[in-house]
Amino acid sequence: MQMADRIISAVSDYPELYNITLNSYRDSQRKARAWRAVSLQVEMPVDDCRNKWKNLRDTFVKFKRAEQQRRASGELDIHKKTWMHSRSMSFLTPFIQAKGLQGDTTDDLEEEERERNRESATEGVDDKSAYIIHEIEGDQADDEDAPSPDTVSESNGPSRKRRWQMDGMDGLExxxxxxxxxxxxxxxxxxxxxxxxxxxxxxxxxxxxxxxx
Known part of the structure; x- marks a missing residue:
């Protein structure tokens, strides 16, 4: 199976990525999780999956627009070759029609860019939530003898050292x-x-x- 077919099949399992009538379609966190699942399924980075799907979807929309125009003009479909993925992507047809095949795509592109930024921010939070970084200020020594007053005075000056601790491996798991x-x-x-x-x-x-x- 070609990569395009694998991505189409994987995306079709997650309606929140294409069904504009669902509340989950506007849920950035849920869509980010769905894209990660698609990425795992097709074994390709999330951004590559999204870009590949966008190209496939845009091509499908252009194909449906051309098909609609041919039918409106009375041209027979047998004179035009069918796009190779038109059948496997037919599950998109109701949602494309709901959005409007004849509309200007500028608003759609701007909304998609905003959505991608929201999902990217969500992915960043999810990816980093497993690592909680604490800045611990103080002397570098651990549980050693109590410092003298002079040492305490020096430690409060510009030479104060910083130590970083990283937790949250359970969250990563x-x-x-x-x-x-x-x-x-x-x-x-x-x-x-x-x-x-x-x-x-x-x-x-x-x-x-x-x-x-």
């Missing part, structure tokens, strides 16, 4: 675990209800055995 389960969602969603329930039960059993045995 939580994010990795979350991303792992996000990467499984597309496969789980495609299963029939019976098999999906069986898979969930098996996961619970494995987690229970790992935790208590």
């Amino acid at each position: 939580d994010i990795e675990d979350e991303m792992f389960f996000f990467s499984l969602l597309p496969y789980l969603r495609k299963l029939p209800h019976r098999k999906k329930s069986a898979v969930k039960l098996k996961i619970h059993q494995l987690l229970h055995e790992a935790a208590f045995q």
Whole structure:
């Protein structure tokens, strides 16, 4: 499967990335998590996924506009070649029509840029939230003999040293675990209800055995 097909398939599993009628479409945090899941699924950086999807979506919109114009003019579709991804991206059609095929794309591009900035800020917070950096001012020595008054006086001067401590590795592990389960969602969603329930039960059993045995 080509990379374009993989991205189309992955994005289709996350309606918050394209369904403009959903509240989650305007939820920057949820969309940022969805893009990270897509990135894991197709094994490509988030920014590359977003840019590739934007190019695919824009090409699809142009194709649909041209198709609409041909139909309006009475031109038969058999005289025009079909875009190779038009069928696999047909799930976008209702949302493109809801937004308007004939509208000027300037507002859309500006809104997309604002949305990307919001999501980038969210991704930055998520990526860095695992590392809480504390600035600890004071002497460099740890639990040594109490300093003399002269030493205390010197330590309050311009020669005060700084030490940096980094915590939050548990938070990093939580994010990795979350991303792992996000990467499984597309496969789980495609299963029939019976098999999906069986898979969930098996996961619970494995987690229970790992935790208590």
